[in-house]
Amino acid sequence: xxxxxxxxxxxxxxxxxxxxxxxxxxxxxxxxxxxxxxxxxxxxxxxxxxxxxxxxxxxxxxxxxxxxxxxxxxxxxxxxxxxxxxxxxxxxxxxxxxxxxxxxxxxxxxxxxxxxxxxxxxxxxxxxxxxxxxxxxxxxxxxxxxxxxxxxxxxxxxxxxxxxxxxxxxxxxxxxxxxxxxxxxxxxxxxxxxxxxxxxxxxxxxxxxxxxxxxxxxxxxxxxxxxxxxxxxxxxxxxxxxxxxxxxxxxxxxxxxxxxxxxxxxxxxxxxxxxxxxxxxxxxxxxxxxxxxxxxxxxxxxxxxxxxxxxxxxxxxxxxxxxxxxx
Amino acid sequence: xxxxxxxxxxxxxxxxxxxxxxxxxxxxxxxxxxxxxxxxxxxxxxxxxxxxxxxxxxxxxxxxxxxxxxxxxxxxxxxxxxxxxxxxxxxxxxxxxxxxxxxxxxxxxxxxxxxxxxxxxxxxxxxxxxxxxxxxxxxxxxxxxxxxxxxxxxxxxxxxxxxxxxxxxxxxxxxxxxxxxxxxxxxxxxxxxxxxxxxxxxxxxxxxxxxxxxxxxxxxxxxxxxxxxxxxxxxxxxxxxxxxxxxxxxxxxxxxxxxxxxxxxxxxxxxxxxxxxxxxxxxxxxxxxxxxxxxxxxxxxxxxxxxxxxxxxxxxxxxxxxxxxxxx
Numbered sequence: 001x002x003x004x005x006x007x008x009x010x011x012x013x014x015x016x017x018x019x020x021x022x023x024x025x026x027x028x029x030x031x032x033x034x035x036x037x038x039x040x041x042x043x044x045x046x047x048x049x050x051x052x053x054x055x056x057x058x059x060x061x062x063x064x065x066x067x068x069x070x071x072x073x074x075x076x077x078x079x080x081x082x083x084x085x086x087x088x089x090x091x092x093x094x095x096x097x098x099x100x101x102x103x104x105x106x107x108x109x110x111x112x113x114x115x116x117x118x119x120x121x122x123x124x125x126x127x128x129x130x131x132x133x134x135x136x137x138x139x140x141x142x143x144x145x146x147x148x149x150x151x152x153x154x155x156x157x158x159x160x161x162x163x164x165x166x167x168x169x170x171x172x173x174x175x176x177x178x179x180x181x182x183x184x185x186x187x188x189x190x191x192x193x194x195x196x197x198x199x200x201x202x203x204x205x206x207x208x209x210x211x212x213x214x215x216x217x218x219x220x221x222x223x224x225x226x227x228x229x230x231x232x233x234x235x236x237x238x239x240x241x242x243x244x245x246x247x248x249x250x251x252x253x254x255x256x257x258x259x260x261x262x263x264x265x266x267x268x269x270x271x272x273x274x275x276x277x278x279x280x281x282x283x284x285x286x287x288x289x290x291x292x293x294x295x296x297x298x299x300x301x302x303x304x305x306x307x308x309x310x311x312x313x314x315x316x317x318x319x320x321x322x323x324x325x326x327x
Numbered sequence: 328x329x330x331x332x333x334x335x336x337x338x339x340x341x342x343x344x345x346x347x348x349x350x351x352x353x354x355x356x357x358x359x360x361x362x363x364x365x366x367x368x369x370x371x372x373x374x375x376x377x378x379x380x381x382x383x384x385x386x387x388x389x390x391x392x393x394x395x396x397x398x399x400x401x402x403x404x405x406x407x408x409x410x411x412x413x414x415x416x417x418x419x420x421x422x423x424x425x426x427x428x429x430x431x432x433x434x435x436x437x438x439x440x441x442x443x444x445x446x447x448x449x450x451x452x453x454x455x456x457x458x459x460x461x462x463x464x465x466x467x468x469x470x471x472x473x474x475x476x477x478x479x480x481x482x483x484x485x486x487x488x489x490x491x492x493x494x495x496x497x498x499x500x501x502x503x504x505x506x507x508x509x510x511x512x513x514x515x516x517x518x519x520x521x522x523x524x525x526x527x528x529x530x531x532x533x534x535x536x537x538x539x540x541x542x543x544x545x546x547x548x549x550x551x552x553x554x555x556x557x558x559x560x561x562x563x564x565x566x567x568x569x570x571x572x573x574x575x576x577x578x579x580x581x582x583x584x585x586x587x588x589x590x591x592x593x594x595x596x597x598x599x600x601x602x603x604x605x606x607x608x609x610x611x612x613x614x615x616x617x618x619x620x621x622x623x624x625x626x627x628x629x630x631x632x633x634x635x636x637x638x639x640x641x642x643x644x645x646x647x648x649x650x651x652x653x654x655x
Contacts, residue, residue: 025475027510048510049510051506053537054536054537056536058496058499058529058530058533059530059533059534059537062496062497062498062499062500062502062503062530063500063502063506063537064503065489065499065500066425066489066499066501066502066506066507067507068468069466069477069488069489069504069507070475070477070503070507070508070511071475071476072475072507074503089493089530090493090499090530093490093492093496094489094490094496094499094500097465098465098466098467098468099467099470100468101468158470
């Protein structure tokens, strides 16, 4: 389909070396998943600033807190489901309550993690991280965006959660459209419906938008606003509301539990911003209160209705609801 | 000596940070080599106990037994060993104190006030709304870019170095601080204060396992072995013994001391600092509720505060020390 494939974890790993070269305060901690988190590249370059923690997440987050109190910039890396779920106590009270400058890097996030199965597919991490005061939550869409996001979080001061994965996706963001924390990217424009998405699904939304706008596959022309909401907290209300006031139809699209994730964050904005938007037809696409399972990434996306076809069907449904309402 | 004791215990309001005991003026600047005598440190521990009892009466909630039990250790650490400067809490060369069992913060707050970090009058705001003396210590990291000295946020209570409350989280933070100091090749020393009941938390054992193998010879952990926790005696709730064997087998340098014996505390702290082969842990055997007769050794006093009558009795105990001559 596309030659330009890459993973968000590769973008993260590349950025770490660049940051390590420029900033002597950068320290990387990893809980026995060094190669898999792409922290091995930093380790090879800067062995003295790499801390192999062994299989322990709570202590890793605590040690990262202590490092940050002394002015270091610690990047604590593990698979998201272990990092977030095992170390939620220290993340809440040691890191967030102190507003400590700790960067939490969660790998293998989302259903696209694939064959490892449900134990390794983080599907609740966005929800748990975004309810914590002081926390910034970022989900990059492709390798280049992950690289830029890693640079951005190394420069901001305060706790941050970066959600990355191992699924190979095409570069769907324009590398010249610089990543800025809290500033969503409009990657496709149209008046009919708004799709808000993040992470590994951004490219799917973009491809669907491109194909539907051209009226391929027998569809009527539907032209779509696709918002890459890479920063889930603080969320970009302005871009979101501007688009919704134009389209008056919404789909949220994420590889995460529907409860508490990107979709919930978007609806929180709508319900508290503009009473007129409350009648907007909405479909929230995500994992519907279940665990994942083993399978290839593309099989799982299809199984959990997060593939191109499912998105197209949802678009047609929401747009027809909207048009019926308008008549 | 008796005159000094009388003045110290009943005495005049002390001016911080220049305190008068007897006819000597002391400035709490360890780095200026003004060192308290051990008798003075013992008297200071009793003063700290009095402050703790008064604070807890005022707050009406909080923990009594642990703070009273650790008063000698805190007095010995802050007045006999620690490199710090209450007039300059961000002093770059200061040692770091990381508190893990945040619920004993009345003893930390009272000690810091006694050192002159902030006015003693503020102790009365413990657990009150908008106070810097939160029920469990709150430390807000400062947003200063590219500084490799820990500089406290202006909103923080001066002298505290970390947030603490949920048990089991402090040792990891202390290890992080010690590691950062090593990476930056700084000589500052790190002390971490923990409780015994807290050792039931798994994160501590991750931390013990980790630190022993990282040559962190700039870290000493002090464990308050007072034998009680909220639900009862530790050895009945979830036995911890033998702590010495457990920690020795984790490759820690272990000491066991009487946590009320000031000489013993100071000498052991100095010994542990001289140990260069890795981190040390000092198990401080203490009496919970120490020197308040009706509180001593009773788990029920772990998490409750004295009423007015009890406070009066407690202060009476502390004034007379039940007829014992306290410096013997």
